Amino acid sequence: MKTLKEAWENVGGLSKPSKMPGHGYGLSAFDCITGSKLRLIKYSTCSFCYALKLRYTWPSVKRAHANRLESITKKTWVDDMVLLIKHYGKKVPYFRWHDSGDLQSLDHLKKIVAVAMATPQVRHWLPTREAGILKAYYKEGHSLPGNLAIRVSAT
Numbered sequence: 101m102k103t104l105k106e107a108w109e110n111v112g113g114l115s116k117p118s119k120m121p122g123h124g125y126g127l128s129a130f131d132c133i134t135g136s137k138l139r140l141i142k143y144s145t146c147s148f149c150y151a152l153k154l155r156y157t158w159p160s161v162k163r164a165h166a167n168r169l170e171s172i173t174k175k176t177w178v179d180d181m182v183l184l185i186k187h188y189g190k191k192v193p194y195f196r197w198h199d200s201g202d203l204q205s206l207d208h209l210k211k212i213v214a215v216a217m218a219t220p221q222v223r224h225w226l227p228t229r230e231a232g233i234l235k236a237y238y239k240e241g242h243s244l245p246g247n248l249a250i251r252v253s254a255t
Contacts, residue, residue, distance in 0.1 A: 127201025
């Protein structure tokens with residue numbers, strides 16, 4: 101059986117957003133698909149992105165984001181995330197996806213849905229600007245579990 105430490109290392113750890121109850125999972129805002137284009141447009145929401153400055157530029161945070169991005173493709177990612185969320189969600193059953201960063205692909209969204217389905221006791225929140233990925237997910241005939249709220253943010 102995998103330990104919490106092994107799962108933590110495999111997924112690059114979790115984040116602890118200060119304005120949210122519970123834990124979260126963040127990627128670098130520099131790796132956002134839509135956000136990387138929007139941040140170049142003056143006065144767009146992403147041009148003011150908090151996750152492109154201050155503590156998000158610290159070497160330790162950059163390293164954690166890079167590790168998380170790389171981990172998404174691992175076969176054990178879903179199981180590792182489920183183990184961590186079940187453990188850390190016992191006291192505070194809320195989880196925020198992407199307190200920085202965003203969805204990377206349709207496969208990434210499918211993995212998040214699998215995590216939410218395996219942790220029905222936890223309420224998941226996923227804000228995103230990747231409307232195209234969500235649209236592709238629905239086009240394939242999929243639906244979201246009741247404990248996963250996805251909110252598409254305006255540009």
